[in-house]
Amino acid sequence: MQLSTHPPAPRHSLALSAMVKPTREAHMPTIKDVAAHAGVSASTVHYALNGKRSISPEVRQRVLDAVQALNYSASAVAQRLREHRSYSLGLIAPELPASDAAMMEILTATAATASAADHTLGIYLNQAPDQILGLLRAQHVDGVILIETAHHDPRIEALRHAPHPFVLIGQTGDMTGLTTVDFDFEQAFYLAFDHLARLGHRHLGFIVPHGATDDDQPQRKENWYATLRGYRRARQEHDLHVELEPAVLNIEDGHRAALRLTARAPRVTGIVASGHTQVGVLRALYSQGRRVPDDCSVVGVTTAQIAEWTIPRLTSVDLPLREMSVTASELLLRKVGGEAVTEQVLFPAYLIDRESTAPPRTAQPEST
Amino acid sequence: MQLSTHPPAPRHSLALSAMVKPTREAHMPTIKDVAAHAGVSASTVHYALNGKRSISPEVRQRVLDAVQALNYSASAVAQRLREHRSYSLGLIAPELPASDAAMMEILTATAATASAADHTLGIYLNQAPDQILGLLRAQHVDGVILIETAHHDPRIEALRHAPHPFVLIGQTGDMTGLTTVDFDFEQAFYLAFDHLARLGHRHLGFIVPHGATDDDQPQRKENWYATLRGYRRARQEHDLHVELEPAVLNIEDGHRAALRLTARAPRVTGIVASGHTQVGVLRALYSQGRRVPDDCSVVGVTTAQIAEWTIPRLTSVDLPLREMSVTASELLLRKVGGEAVTEQVLFPAYLIDRESTAPPRTAQPEST
DNA sequence: CTGTTAGCGCTTTCAG
DNA sequence: CTGAAAGCGCTAACAG
Numbered sequence: 001m002q003l004s005t006h007p008p009a010p011r012h013s014l015a016l017s018a019m020v021k022p023t024r025e026a027h028m029p030t031i032k033d034v035a036a037h038a039g040v041s042a043s044t045v046h047y048a049l050n051g052k053r054s055i056s057p058e059v060r061q062r063v064l065d066a067v068q069a070l071n072y073s074a075s076a077v078a079q080r081l082r083e084h085r086s087y088s089l090g091l092i093a094p095e096l097p098a099s100d101a102a103m104m105e106i107l108t109a110t111a112a113t114a115s116a117a118d119h120t121l122g123i124y125l126n127q128a129p130d131q132i133l134g135l136l137r138a139q140h141v142d143g144v145i146l147i148e149t150a151h152h153d154p155r156i157e158a159l160r161h162a163p164h165p166f167v168l169i170g171q172t173g174d175m176t177g178l179t180t181v182d183f184d185f186e187q188a189f190y191l192a193f194d195h196l197a198r199l200g201h202r203h204l205g206f207i208v209p210h211g212a213t214d215d216d217q218p219q220r221k222e223n224w225y226a227t228l229r230g231y232r233r234a235r236q237e238h239d240l241h242v243e244l245e246p247a248v249l250n251i252e253d254g255h256r257a258a259l260r261l262t263a264r265a266p267r268v269t270g271i272v273a274s275g276h277t278q279v280g281v282l283r284a285l286y287s288q289g290r291r292v293p294d295d296c297s298v299v300g301v302t303t304a305q306i307a308e309w310t311i312p313r314l315t316s317v318d319l320p321l322r323e324m325s326v327t328a329s330e331l332l333l334r335k336v337g338g339e340a341v342t343e344q345v346l347f348p349a350y351l352i353d354r355e356s357t358a359p360p361r362t363a364q365p366e367s368t
Numbered sequence: 369m370q371l372s373t374h375p376p377a378p379r380h381s382l383a384l385s386a387m388v389k390p391t392r393e394a395h396m397p398t399i400k401d402v403a404a405h406a407g408v409s410a411s412t413v414h415y416a417l418n419g420k421r422s423i424s425p426e427v428r429q430r431v432l433d434a435v436q437a438l439n440y441s442a443s444a445v446a447q448r449l450r451e452h453r454s455y456s457l458g459l460i461a462p463e464l465p466a467s468d469a470a471m472m473e474i475l476t477a478t479a480a481t482a483s484a485a486d487h488t489l490g491i492y493l494n495q496a497p498d499q500i501l502g503l504l505r506a507q508h509v510d511g512v513i514l515i516e517t518a519h520h521d522p523r524i525e526a527l528r529h530a531p532h533p534f535v536l537i538g539q540t541g542d543m544t545g546l547t548t549v550d551f552d553f554e555q556a557f558y559l560a561f562d563h564l565a566r567l568g569h570r571h572l573g574f575i576v577p578h579g580a581t582d583d584d585q586p587q588r589k590e591n592w593y594a595t596l597r598g599y600r601r602a603r604q605e606h607d608l609h610v611e612l613e614p615a616v617l618n619i620e621d622g623h624r625a626a627l628r629l630t631a632r633a634p635r636v637t638g639i640v641a642s643g644h645t646q647v648g649v650l651r652a653l654y655s656q657g658r659r660v661p662d663d664c665s666v667v668g669v670t671t672a673q674i675a676e677w678t679i680p681r682l683t684s685v686d687l688p689l690r691e692m693s694v695t696a697s698e699l700l701l702r703k704v705g706g707e708a709v710t711e712q713v714l715f716p717a718y719l720i721d722r723e724s725t726a727p728p729r730t731a732q733p734e735s736t
Numbered sequence: 737c738t739g740t741t742a743g744c745g746c747t748t749t750c751a752g
Numbered sequence: 753c754t755g756a757a758a759g760c761g762c763t764a765a766c767a768g
Contacts, residue, residue, distance in 0.1 A: 027452065028452075028505060028507070030744090030745055030746085031745065031746065031747095032745080040754080040755085041754070041755045041756075042745090042746080042747095042755090042756095043747080043748080043754075043755065043756080043757095044753090044754060044755075046746075046747065046748090047753095047754090052747095052748095053753080053754090054753065055753075055754085056753065056754090059753085059754085071505065072505075073502055073505035073506045074506065074745080074746070075449075075506060075507050075744090075745055075746070076454075076506040076507055076508050077445065077448045077449045077452075077454060077507050077744090077745080077746095078449055078744075078745035078746040078747090078760090079745085079746060079747080080445045080746095081443075081445045081446055081449045081744090081745080081746075081760055081761070081762090082745085082746055082747055082748090082759085082760050083746095083747085083760085084395065084396075084445075084760075084761095086444075086445055088488075088490070095476070095480075096476075097472065097476075100468045100469045100472040100673070101468045103472060104465065104468040104471060104472060107475070107491070108463070108464075108465075108493060111491050111492070111493050112463075112493060115492070115493065120456075120490045120492075120508060121490060121491055122456070122488045122489060122490050123475070123479050123489055123491060124479070124483070124488075125476060125479050125480060125483065134441055137396060137439065137440075137441035138441045138442060138443060138444040139396070139443050139444055139445050140444050140488060251676075251677055279677060282679065283679045286679050287679075305468070308619075308620075309619055309647060311650065311651045311654050311655075311679075398760090398761055398762085399761065399762065399763095400761080408738080408739085409738070409739045409740075410739090410740095410761090410762080410763095411738075411739065411740080411741095411763080411764080412737090412738060412739075414762075414763065414764090415738090420763095420764090421737080421738090422737065423737075423738085424737065424738090427737085427738085442761080442762070443760090443761055443762070445760090445761080445762095446744090446760075446761035446762040446763090447761085447762060447763080448762095449744050449745070449746090449760090449761080449762075450743085450744050450761085450762055450763055450764095451744085451762095451763085452744075452745095737768105738767105738768085739766105739767085739768080740765105740766085740767075740768095741764100741765090741766080741767095742763100742764095742765085742766100743762100743763095743764100744761105744762090744763095745760105746759100746760090747758105747759095747760095748757100748758090748759095749756105749757090749758085749759105750755105750756090750757085750758100751754105751755085751756080751757100752753105752754085752755080752756100
């Protein structure tokens with residue numbers, strides 16, 4: 001699976017790889033070792049360390065000294081066995097995340113939230129539904145967060161009737177009984193088109209997720225439905241002419257789609273694009289010598305991070321991925337804690353006006 | 369810690385959060401349950417499931433059926449207790465990774481490698497040295513990979529004399545006895561300057577990591593030394609005039625640094641930049657109306673992914689982060705497996721000629 | 737070919 | 753205030 005960016009990488013190895021005998025670990029000190037060292041019983045050590053019953057200050061000090069001396073730390077594994085919990089959460093992600101920046105926001109926010117609640121975050125890429133179930137059943141993790149969910153998602157169907165806690169970032173076809181955190185994509189796309197319409201644009205282009213308009217697409221993302229609803233609502237309300245151009249949501253395909261779009265529909269004065277496609281759109285316009293926003297406006301639906309990177313900075317409906325991830329993690333933590341949570345949280349959309357939109361040219365010359 | 373991208377996010381919650389009594393988990397089936405169901409002993413179940421001794425086909429089938437019926441999966445926690453291993457690795461990263469794209473490459477490659485060896489990857493952000501030791505001592509993880517290492521790195525010093533396996537992606541001041549995987553930054557920066565020199569450039573700009581030239585900087589990254597060596601070697605060899613401009617390695621600071629540089633040294637016809645700063649450099653040149661590479665060449669030292677994104681695509685020395693991460697994970701897996709590995713791997717640098725470099729307007733190429 | 741048993745390190749009754 | 757002992761679920765050594 002390891003992709004190569006280079007010729008076969010003849011790594012220069014200053015190899016000292018001493019192939020010594022498999023060292024059997026000098027084993028870690030246990031609670032018994034501490035007890036022996038302090039001249040008390042194991043349970044006394046235990047209670048001294050987490051004060052669930054009173055200990056004479058003198059004994060307590062001896063225990064603490066022994067802990068210090070032996071560098072003792074209670075084995076998390078043994079604790080977990082006893083408590084029937086692994087104190088870890090799983091983040092289930094596709095092997096190739098749609099966007100690095102988005103994935104990183106989700107990841108760091110989730111890891112920080114889990115960590116603050118003394119849980120470990122494990123990441124699992126590209127797991128089949130029964131592998132996910134296996135993770136849960138073997139108590140590798142107490143619960144999972146699923147991202148990039150589809151309308152018909154076999155992972156969700158596998159989990160739906162199992163007794164394990166999980167939460168979705170995203171939505172799916174049948175939401176009954178699920179705990180989900182999502183973003184109001186309908187409003188997001190409505191706002192994107194609405195913004196351009198209010199600036200006076202009438203002929204727009206829309207880089208639409210590939211497969212979104214294809215009813216037979218089984219794998220399609222649930223949010224694509226909302227995407228289309230938002231776009232249609234704005235189109236109708238403002239009487240817009242919109243040219244659709246499908247693209248996989250990455251830079252390269254956004255680039256190609258924008259080239260097709262501008263070739264086919266030269267009257268377009270504004271483009272709406274999401275994911276990472278905006279970067280491709282901007283590149284296409286640049287290569288044609290069209291300035292943004294003077295010759296063409298662009299609106300994105302993407303993370304603030306991406307929007308701030310581009311030249312010019314992108315007017316966009318920013319995805320609040322950190323907040324969504326924190327919320328999802330907190331919900332999951334409550335569920336693994338035994339609480340019966342069934343909450344469906346929807347984060348609202350706001351448009352952030354940056355540098356990539358302007359009113360269309362008043363007179364549209366035929367030639368450039 | 370949760371950063372806000374939006375106004376206070378009044379999330380619309382279709383709340384059904386039934387605050388029911390903390391449900392005590394209907395406990396998972398154990399090996400005993402399976403044994404009872406199949407009418408055999410626990411050890412028979414165990415051996416039937418991992419064939420370490422022969423079982424009559426008839427009994428074996430009964431066991432398999434029972435497993436099926438009860439949906440049994442051996443508890444990873446109990447196994448781990450017995451084997452004194454957690455079968456998980458930790459990736460220790462700074463809270464704010466220097467680059468999303470780079471971090472994602474490291475992360476996905478590491479997770480995939482760990483996963484292929486039946487290990488879990490836990491990610492730990494922003495851990496203090498003794499927290500890392502705690503992780504290891506409590507057997508949350510069997511070993512760790514450290515990234516973004518510094519010349520004087522307290523994390524490394526803490527681990528150096530502890531008995532726990534770890535590997536570095538990067539280097540540090542005292543490398544004796546450590547297992548490390550790194551990239552030849554000296555050669556990388558040499559090649560970047562060398563490339564521009566051979567194209568005929570004489571006046572160059574260098575967006576240098578902030579703190580790299582400051583001898584008192586305690587936190588400085590080890591690779592900055594190599595960076596400076598490579599740059600100096602090229603400067604001397606080709607008799608270059610180089611203007612240094614320090615920047616934190618992100619887009620915004622790269623942008624500011626490039627503006628300062630071009631204001632101060634208008635004769636510069638080529639710029640070398642690393643991390644994410646190139647994106648800022650390109651933005652600065654764009655805003656000044658200078659075309660790349662016609663008016664100014666730019667060379668990066670960055671991941672292929674970033675280099676392919678920019679407009680124009682960036683000539684760069686690409687960091688082979690996937691391969692480095694796979695190598696680091698494999699070394700760590702060998703170490704946690706008990707092997708006495710002390711290997712220091714250095715990946716070589718190659719320049720990839722994309723679209724952002726050309727000979728300067730005035731001069732002709734150097735003859736070498 | 738199969739069953740019994742001890743024990744991993746910790747927590748928590750139950751006794752004193 | 754402290755100790756002894758049982759048991760979480762699994763594995764492997766030790767009987768048959």
